[in-house]
Amino acid sequence: xxxxxxxxxxxxxxxxxxxxETDINKGMVAYELVGLPDAAVKESKERVRSxxxxxxxxxxxxxxxxxxxxxxxxxxxxxxxxPIAVSILKASDQLPYDTDGTVFLGELALDGTxxxxxxxxxxxxxxxxxGFTRFVVPFPNANEASFxxxxxxxxxxxxxxxxxFISGEEAFSPVAHRSYESVKxxxxxxxxxxxxxxxxxxKRALEIAAAGGHNILLVGPPGTGKTMLARxxxxxxxxxxxxxxxxxTKIHSVSGELSEEGIxxxxxxxxxxxxxxxxxxxxxxxxxxxxxxxxxAHNGVLFLDxxxxxxxxxLEALRQPLEDxxxxxxxxxxxxxxxxxxxxxASMNPCPCGNYxxxxxxxxxxxxxxxxYRAKIxxxxxxxxDLQVEVDSVKYDDLISDSAEEKSAxxxxxxxxxxxxxxxxxxxxxxxxxxxxxxxxxxxxxxLSRDCEDVLRNAFESLHLSARARSRIIKVAxxxxxxxxxxDILPRHILEAASYRSFDGDMI
Amino acid sequence: xxxxQSERDAVVLDSFPELTYKAKxxxxxxxxxxxxxxxxxxxxIKTLGEGVYNKIRELFFSxxxxxGVFSRLEKSGITCVTYFSQNYPESLKRIPAPPLVLYxxxxxxxxxxxKFAVVGSRRTLPNILKECKNISARLAEKFAVVTxxxxxxxxxxxxxxMQGGKVILVAAQGLDHVYPACNAKLYAAAAKNGxxxxxxxxxxxxxxxxFPVRNRLIAALAEGVLVVSAGEKSGAAITxxxxxxYGKDVFCFPYSLGVPSGIGxxxxxxxxxxxxxNILDISGAFGLDFTTRRAQALSDAERRVLSALKGEGxxxxxxxxxxxxxxxxxxxxxxxxxxxxxxxxxxGGNRYSAL
Numbered sequence: 001x002x003x004x005x006x007x008x009x010x011x012x013x014x015x016x017x018x019x020x021e022t023d024i025n026k027g028m029v030a031y032e033l034v035g036l037p038d039a040a041v042k043e044s045k046e047r048v049r050s051x052x053x054x055x056x057x058x059x060x061x062x063x064x065x066x067x068x069x070x071x072x073x074x075x076x077x078x079x080x081x082x083p084i085a086v087s088i089l090k091a092s093d094q095l096p097y098d099t100d101g102t103v104f105l106g107e108l109a110l111d112g113t114x115x116x117x118x119x120x121x122x123x124x125x126x127x128x129x130x131g132f133t134r135f136v137v138p139f140p141n142a143n144e145a146s147f148x149x150x151x152x153x154x155x156x157x158x159x160x161x162x163x164x165f166i167s168g169e170e171a172f173s174p175v176a177h178r179s180y181e182s183v184k185x186x187x188x189x190x191x192x193x194x195x196x197x198x199x200x201x202x203k204r205a206l207e208i209a210a211a212g213g214h215n216i217l218l219v220g221p222p223g224t225g226k227t228m229l230a231r232x233x234x235x236x237x238x239x240x241x242x243x244x245x246x247x248x249t250k251i252h253s254v255s256g257e258l259s260e261e262g263i264x265x266x267x268x269x270x271x272x273x274x275x276x277x278x279x280x281x282x283x284x285x286x287x288x289x290x291x292x293x294x295x296x297a298h299n300g301v302l303f304l305d306x307x308x309x310x311x312x313x314x315l316e317a318l319r320q321p322l323e324d325x326x327x328x329x330x331x332x333x334x335x336x337x338x339x340x341x342x343x344x345x346a347s348m349n350p351c352p353c354g355n356y357x358x359x360x361x362x363x364x365x366x367x368x369x370x371x372x373y374r375a376k377i378x379x380x381x382x383x384x385x386d387l388q389v390e391v392d393s394v395k396y397d398d399l400i401s402d403s404a405e406e407k408s409a410x411x412x413x414x415x416x417x418x419x420x421x422x423x424x425x426x427x428x429x430x431x432x433x434x435x436x437x438x439x440x441x442x443x444x445x446x447x448l449s450r451d452c453e454d455v456l457r458n459a460f461e462s463l464h465l466s467a468r469a470r471s472r473i474i475k476v477a478x479x480x481x482x483x484x485x486x487x488d489i490l491p492r493h494i495l496e497a498a499s500y501r502s503f504d505g506d507m508i
Numbered sequence: 509x510x511x512x513q514s515e516r517d518a519v520v521l522d523s524f525p526e527l528t529y530k531a532k533x534x535x536x537x538x539x540x541x542x543x544x545x546x547x548x549x550x551x552x553i554k555t556l557g558e559g560v561y562n563k564i565r566e567l568f569f570s571x572x573x574x575x576g577v578f579s580r581l582e583k584s585g586i587t588c589v590t591y592f593s594q595n596y597p598e599s600l601k602r603i604p605a606p607p608l609v610l611y612x613x614x615x616x617x618x619x620x621x622x623k624f625a626v627v628g629s630r631r632t633l634p635n636i637l638k639e640c641k642n643i644s645a646r647l648a649e650k651f652a653v654v655t656x657x658x659x660x661x662x663x664x665x666x667x668x669x670m671q672g673g674k675v676i677l678v679a680a681q682g683l684d685h686v687y688p689a690c691n692a693k694l695y696a697a698a699a700k701n702g703x704x705x706x707x708x709x710x711x712x713x714x715x716x717x718x719f720p721v722r723n724r725l726i727a728a729l730a731e732g733v734l735v736v737s738a739g740e741k742s743g744a745a746i747t748x749x750x751x752x753x754y755g756k757d758v759f760c761f762p763y764s765l766g767v768p769s770g771i772g773x774x775x776x777x778x779x780x781x782x783x784x785x786n787i788l789d790i791s792g793a794f795g796l797d798f799t800t801r802r803a804q805a806l807s808d809a810e811r812r813v814l815s816a817l818k819g820e821g822x823x824x825x826x827x828x829x830x831x832x833x834x835x836x837x838x839x840x841x842x843x844x845x846x847x848x849x850x851x852x853x854x855x856g857g858n859r860y861s862a863l
Contacts, residue, residue: 198826200825200826200829200835200836200837201825201826201836201837201858204836204837204840220857350856350857356856356857357856357858357859358856358857359824359857359859362631362768362769363631364631365631366630366631366659366660367630367660367663368630368688368690371659371690372690390857391857392824392826392857392858455845458849459844459848462847462848462849462850463847463848492841493841495840495841495842495844495848496837496840496841496844498844498848499841499843499844499847
């Protein structure tokens with residue numbers, strides 16, 4: 001007898017419907033699984049056999065053929081266990097009920113328990129788009145599935161419960177819908193800008209970066225709190241909207257990094273080590289293409305500590321996603337497009353010995369050594385980092401210990417206000433923030449008065465700025481003006497923007 | 509290029525790597541003439557060995573060898589000023605070991621100008637680099653500024669001099685080599701708008717012992733030497749020592765205690781160098797008139813920041829903000845503007861210094 005059960009496969013972040021067909025025939029006892037299964041899927045044969053047996057059902061002893069259709073997509077992952085088991089039970093007449101319109105996802109333990117699987121959220125979203133509304137998922141995935149409005153998700157604990165559910169022997173209530181807002185309220189960041197003492201210039205630069213979505217480079221001696229500052233960056237960025245959170249959750253779900261919570265409510269902060277390869281940053285994989293660090297940092301911050309230590313090829317690969325906000329990874333197993341709209345925050349020492357600009361320790365590097373060290377960051381990459389800011393080498397707590405440090409929430413308020421100005425400005429332009437402005441938008445929204453032009457020209461001449469610094473300074477000046485609620489860019493905005501460029505021009 | 513017979517002889521004599529400086533000067537009685545006399549044959553055979561002596565002797569008079577030497581020089585754009593040339597600087601003849609040949613690229617007429625040396629260490633503070641650049645630009649109005657080819661202070665001095673006038677770069681190695689490699693642009697600019705000279709044959713690579721040898725030339729060429737920075741062990745200090753020896757005036761920037769790049773400067777001042785804070789301290793000693801530049805227009809806020817910074821000398825932005833009673837980011841624009849106007853320098857690490 002023949003049976004069909006619906007499940008889903010993942011292609012990048014997109015779910016593709018897969019029909020699990022089982023045919024049981026008379027003949028030599030056999031158990032075949034066809035339809036391009038990978039190793040994990042092939043192994044499901046044995047899990048399914050034990051799980052069925054241990055759930056007090058009968059595993060048919062005849063010629064069983066399981067087909068995963070369409071046969072041209074590589075099937076990967078362990079979530080086919082449940083649909084295969086249901087399909088076999090149906091084909092062997094042990095579950096003579098209709099399951100059309102219900103999507104089954106889940107991994108089976110040998111005793112029949114359902115285990116959590118990765119990628120539930122993107123599959124559910126795609127399935128909804130394909131018109132499916134009833135889902136059976138493992139109980140541990142309930143949280144992740146609870147955010148999708150209009151879906152009837154049953155989170156069950158074992159194969160036995162699934163059988164009881166299909167046969168109607170037992171009534172189960174679908175997972176209660178949870179609102180994103182309630183989860184968001186419960187989650188707080190571990191760090192706060194008020195934990196960082198002093199560093200007023202760097203904090204101001206972070207505020208500007210967050211307000212305009214600018215990439216930022218923190219330059220400072222070792223142990224001055226560059227990492228701490230960077231960690232505070234997500235805390236002053238505006239909260240993610242539900243749509244943004246869903247995008248992020250999808251990516252984290254596919255990579256199997258989702259926490260109990262089931263949704264990523266805080267902006268991600270990713271810190272790949274400097275030994276990271278191009279593939280681990282950008283994404284890849286043999287059969288199923290998996291997102292890399294830049295996609296996992298989508299809508300959040302990608303922090304590259306000790307920037308010059310990263311391999312050149314890995315850094316150069318960031319250029320295109322920094323521009324487009326997404327990356328298309330093409331591998332033998334197919335191509336996948338992942339969103340990668342992240343803010344790049346990098347840190348580095350000012351010179352090989354680390355003491356350049358330090359008030360206390362002498363720098364032992366020659367200008368040529370410093371130039372060589374800084375030249376490790378290519379011009380085109382530097383081009384995409386709007387703010388280059390120096391982090392103080394000295395603790396100035398004693399100087400300013402009387403003044404209280406600002407809390408992240410206060411800064412975030414100002415950032416949100418500046419973002420609101422930008423949203424209004426770029427309405428319908430396809431640009432989200434000042435950093436995303438192209439030449440056309442710069443011409444349109446950043447008109448400079450004669451004074452500003454003069455200031456900019458002088459700055460270029462006396463500070464030896466490179467030509468590419470121009471649009472960068474203007475964009476940052478626009479953000480500073482937005483923080484100031486000034487509709488025009490004023491000379492002081494240009495001058496402040498010009499001061500965040502410790503890398504342009506020469507050192508003399 | 510037309511050379512006289514003795515100039516040609518001198519260049520050919522200098523072209524033998526086997527001949528040491530001592531051998532060359534002995535066999536010509538301290539450059540009394542350019543062709544080694546017969547009576548020094550025994551001396552040369554003793555120092556060189558008979559085979560080498562005979563080879564050199566043969567080549568020295570061989571027409572093909574001589575033309576080869578000159579065509580190679582011409583090919584790499586080098587002109588030679590020899591001890592026997594009209595335009596050989598008199599000041600070099602007065603030192604114990606004058607060079608036999610100066611290999612030059614660029615405008616050799618600069619050798620006849622008044623010359624002033626500006627030297628310093630590679631590890632020089634950013635504000636001093638800026639000051640060095642400014643002061644050598646001013647000096648170049650009256651002098652050809654002589655300096656070395658290292659990065660750091662030498663480069664700053666050369667760049668400043670090229671803004672204001674003429675520069676003479678003295679390389680330690682032969683002119684076929686560029687050292688340090690990152691200064692290739694500076695070499696080209698000096699050859700184009702100034703003069704690049706070396707005492708060594710063009711194919712001589714940069715070796716450590718050549719640098720003090722070169723430093724004596726800088727001291728000998730210039731009327732005075734300004735040392736903008738010098739560490740504990742520093743080539744700039746060696747140049748100054750030579751200048752003392754040759755009876756030239758030495759000027760030094762003063763440094764506060766504990767600045768590693770200023771130890772040598774303070775030591776030189778102790779030894780009798782003049783303390784120089786600005787161009788006027790130098791011009792006074794030479795009786796020259798450097799008119800002061802006109803003041804730049806400053807806004808009130810800029811003036812307040814500048815005077816606060818001048819009071820501190822060198823300060824962190826937080827300190828300045830504290831003095832002015834505002835938030836650091838509120839004075840970033842003013843600091844940036846003052847930097848643009850060339851009145852202050854950024855030291856790195858958000859510290860600033862008045863110039």
